[in-house]
Amino acid sequence: MAAETISTAPQSPPARVFPRLGPELTAALRALTPREIVLQVPAGLVRDAHGMAARLREEVGSSVVLAVRPCFGACDFPSRDEAPRADVAVVLGHAPIPNVALLRPTFFVEMREPPGDVERLAETVAATAVPRRIGLVLSVQHLDLTGPLAAALAHRGFDVRLGRGDRRLAYAAQALGCNYTSAEAVAADVEAFLFVGTGRFHPLGLAFAVDRPVWSLDPLRNAIDPPIDRGALVRRRQLLVASVRDARRWGILVSTFAGQNRSPAARALQARAQARGRDAELLVFDRLDPRDLEGRALDAYVNTACPRIALDDASNYPKPVLTPPEFLMALGELPLEPYRFDTYH
Numbered sequence: 001m002a003a004e005t006i007s008t009a010p011q012s013p014p015a016r017v018f019p020r021l022g023p024e025l026t027a028a029l030r031a032l033t034p035r036e037i038v039l040q041v042p043a044g045l046v047r048d049a050h051g052m053a054a055r056l057r058e059e060v061g062s063s064v065v066l067a068v069r070p071c072f073g074a075c076d077f078p079s080r081d082e083a084p085r086a087d088v089a090v091v092l093g094h095a096p097i098p099n100v101a102l103l104r105p106t107f108f109v110e111m112r113e114p115p116g117d118v119e120r121l122a123e124t125v126a127a128t129a130v131p132r133r134i135g136l137v138l139s140v141q142h143l144d145l146t147g148p149l150a151a152a153l154a155h156r157g158f159d160v161r162l163g164r165g166d167r168r169l170a171y172a173a174q175a176l177g178c179n180y181t182s183a184e185a186v187a188a189d190v191e192a193f194l195f196v197g198t199g200r201f202h203p204l205g206l207a208f209a210v211d212r213p214v215w216s217l218d219p220l221r222n223a224i225d226p227p228i229d230r231g232a233l234v235r236r237r238q239l240l241v242a243s244v245r246d247a248r249r250w251g252i253l254v255s256t257f258a259g260q261n262r263s264p265a266a267r268a269l270q271a272r273a274q275a276r277g278r279d280a281e282l283l284v285f286d287r288l289d290p291r292d293l294e295g296r297a298l299d300a301y302v303n304t305a306c307p308r309i310a311l312d313d314a315s316n317y318p319k320p321v322l323t324p325p326e327f328l329m330a331l332g333e334l335p336l337e338p339y340r341f342d343t344y345h
């Protein structure tokens, strides 16, 4: 994949995309003659961050500052307050989110992995009980496998579907922790999904989002994991919803990060809660810290920021935290079944 420009929200500065660090990125940065670059790296790459900043400084000839706040997605790039002098941002490890407006020209370095031994991966899949009609979903780092792996699986008798998601996804078949619309687009046509990437974050999100078994292929280890028990996941959430049906005092969590800010949805939820006789307070923050919710006279929360806060980090919070669809279930405005993932569109 060569560098390309991805169109973002109207009036947004451009997003340039690079598969990995290298001379192409350096040349594109030099051409802009930036006054200052703000470099943002995900937690897994922090150890190398200072070396990367030094290289950029030397090769581009501009001042470079490092954004220190942990970043979890392309939804929370450095704000103006965090890097007031920077006129260019370099964001590592994420694809742009096309419908999120940027603050400054931003270079996304997706840190793509080379496809490797695709035939061996396809053999591993074929040797398991993965159903033959499958949807392929990949993390950004492994998207270069999409075409070759789909072809290798088709060669072994699989019917492989690649879905195109909504405007929050830059690529077909892409996984994003808050948006699996690429999978939803083909869910009716497949018996199961094959997620390609590392870790449990995306298989878990996919399991919530689609009512199909999700197999996980780790292309770095050439290892495949069987599906997560979706029924158990959903039942746990439904029990949580049932436990707060009578809660009177709700906090509605709203993030100011560009790509996590659902203020209109939060206000609509507040109005729905009040119409049903509940108190509902809007609580505003940029990055949510569980300690900031301690000691409040509230019974439960509904989170409109990153959907994964409620689903993955619930045990860090002093009171139950629901997603917006779960909150509507608790109010009796949506049925418990079918379970609805909080897709961030």
Ligand code: SF4
Binding pocket: 072, 073, 074, 075, 076, 176, 177, 178, 179, 259, 260, 305, 306, 307, 308, 344
């Ligand atoms: S909202 Fe959450 S899941 Fe979505 S991109 Fe941001 S950090 Fe990732």
